[in-house]
Amino acid sequence: MQIRYFLALCLLPHTVFAQAPAPEAEQLPLCVVEPPVSRSFNDREKLSGIQDTDIVIISDNSSAAFDDKAHFSGDVSFSQGSRHIAADQAILDQKKQQLSANGNLIFKDDQFTITAENLQAQMSSNSATLEGAEYWFHGQQAHGDAKKLQITSENNLILSGTNFTTCPPGDESWLLEADMIKIDSEEEWGEIWNAKLRIADVPVMYIPYMTIPVSDKRKTGFLFPSFSTSTTNGVQLSTPYYWNIAPEYDLTFTPDVMSSRGLFVKTEFRYLAGEQQNGQLNVEYLGNDRKLFNNPERYLFHWSHQGAIDENWRVRANYTDVSDNNYFNDLNSDVNRSTDNQLSRIGEASYFEQNWDFNMRVQDIKVLGEDERPYQVMPQLNFNYRKINFWNAIDFRFNSELTNFQHQDNQYTTATRLHMVPSLTLPIQGPAGSLTSEIKLLQTQYWQAPDEKDTQLAESVSRTIPQVRLHGQINFERPTTFFDSEFKQTLEPQFQYLYVGYEDQSDIGIYDTAQLQEDYFGLFRDRRFSGLDRIADANQLTLGFTTRFLDGNNLEKFKFSLGQTLYFEDSKVLLENHYLQESESTSVLAAELDAHLYKDWFISGSMQHDTENNKNKKNEVTLDFRPSKDKLLQFSYRYVPDLLNTNTNDRVNISQAGIRTSWPISDDLYFVGNWYYDLNESRRIETYTGFQYESCCWAVRLSYHYRIKTNYDDDLSESIDSREEFEKGVYLNFVIKGLGGSGPLGVDDMLNEGLFNYRKPLYLRN
The missing domain is CATH 2.60.450.10 (Lipopolysaccharide (LPS) transport protein A like domain)
Known part of the structure; x- marks a missing residue:
């Protein structure tokens, strides 16, 4: 509490x-x-x-x-x-x-x-x-x-x-x-x-x-201080101080005293670098956490920067590091939420011209709660060239990438990868449809330094794979009538034939590659993996269609898409790398739906159904009642089978239902509530209820929060069992406007409280 x-x-x-x-x-x-x-x-x-x-x-x-x-x-x-x-x-x-x-x-x-x-x-x-x-x-x-x-x-x-x-x-x-x-x-x-x-x-x-x-x-x-009491942190007093250093610099220093843990200090420094660049630096430190075994020190460091140097150069940097896996679960950080489990470290500089661009990047990703660390990109160079109407309406593109992969653990294989893709594309477009023909040649060269355990990897690998893609779409439309209302219906069938050559890639390590999702739009991709370490061979035809209903004002009221891929041959790469357990002749049947049902009712959903084994692979649906901008009632359900639990390495089925609402009780009083239930475990996993009153000169919010708590195994506690599985609390926030308060509390942030952030449905073009 x-x-x-x-x-x-x-x-x-x-x-x-x-x-x-x-x-x-x-x-x-x-x-x-x-x-x-x-x-x-x-x-x-x-x-x-x-x-x-x-x-x-x-x-x-x-x-x-x-x-x-x-x-x-x-x-x-x-x-x-x-x-x-x-x-x-x-x-x-x-x-x-x-x-x-x-x-x-x-x-x-x-x-x-x-x-x-x-x-x-x-x-x-x-x-x-x-x-x-x-x-x-x-x-x-x-x-x-x-x-x-x-x-x-x-x-x-x-x-x-x-x-x-x-x-x-x-x-x-x-x-x-x-x-x-x-x-x-x-x-x-x-x-x-x-x-x-x-x-x-x-x-x-x-x-x-x-x-x-x-x-x-x-x-x-001084900014308005805050005071709290909780079973987790004890009595807590926070007194932030804001320092307006200069027009282009400022700093917020927040000492946060917690009786159960100790003194938690947070510092945020913001700056402007010229007219087009800005950045932020955060340092957070808790010297001795009395709540954990051995009273460890806990810290966070974060730096972000982005902007333009001139008309051609762009720069971006982002670096975050924490002392332990459960930092965001235990402490109220200003940088990340408790639901974030990845820390991105990236530095990037890009140069853009009309027909070409060049990019330099270094990247490291830290995954909280997992022992295995991803590879570091140190560095990656990209060069891309494009020429429209290169010859007889044919477009020419050349994409290239030179990447060096390093690992923090020396026992892992390191590698350098050079990838080049020249392509020719013939786009034919018109009001009635389009037809795009594309030819690519994927040329990759690896220089690897295999570890003693990776005896199957080769020190040098050259891979050349041809690719042919033909994508077409036709647009039909007709007038129609539903419920005594006039509509215009469209039917937009599309097809894609994709051929990708096969080459044995078992002597290449996995550095940045994972299998992609098979939703409706993913069926029309020309690849089945992110990254380039595996390029799946393909001889397949994807068929799909989209139909829309537009009212007399040409506003879209209904949209439905359905598609599936037919495999003429099994993908040897997927079978060899155990991404497929058995042969398959078709992909999942993927569907997407967005509809304005009636007046203020909207529905949005997606489905992925395995037609060969007659089972669902993924289902999501939301039903919204939204009579005005400040009124919302949303019902949702999601089902994902055979999902890997990274904490236990077990396969679990996710089946969850939820209700979310934001509703004005009067002109000044709002109610916001979330409730999510795990149908497999027969238990609620999150409840949020909040009332907010806001007048012209003051605002108050009373809220209750109950949610399952993410706990990662780390070295800072004797046992993971010593941490609570659920956390709950009652919060009271009060702001007097005009005395240095931060303004209105806002209702939108209440919708985003908790594990399940509010996802606004696609309201078509209404």
């Missing part, structure tokens, strides 16, 4: 609440409070030839003495540049360049609008003092009132005896009262002295000094 909620720091001599930059500005148009406007503000817009330095005075009545005082009454308007003052009465002292105004007084400029009892302004210095003031920031929720408000010549605000809130007028869900607030209009931050925070008109906190944002602009300071 875990309780989590956000608190504000209190009783500190100097407290700063700040906010890190959000990916995009918060958009709450219904919450923005519109300040009052006088009709005289529009009168200046009707005048022509007015300069920003000119002082324009408009009123119903006026009287003036030369070089003395001028009196104005009746909807008075004073304007200079972007500043406007409206009042019932005003006096202008021309000698002292002072303006006094009162009665329905409104002051407005580009930043804010102020109403007050009276105003004293110094025209020469552009400064003013208002008493009994109320203020609003334009385009934002922030507003308040003050006994005395001063506008400096730098357009800053100094408020005395004041308060501040982001709630609508009349709503005092929270209110910050202070002796003085100073708001810097350029930095867009406010400094507050001797403040009291009231929630529901009850004082809950005294803060001697703090700063608050009045926009999304970044500023150094």
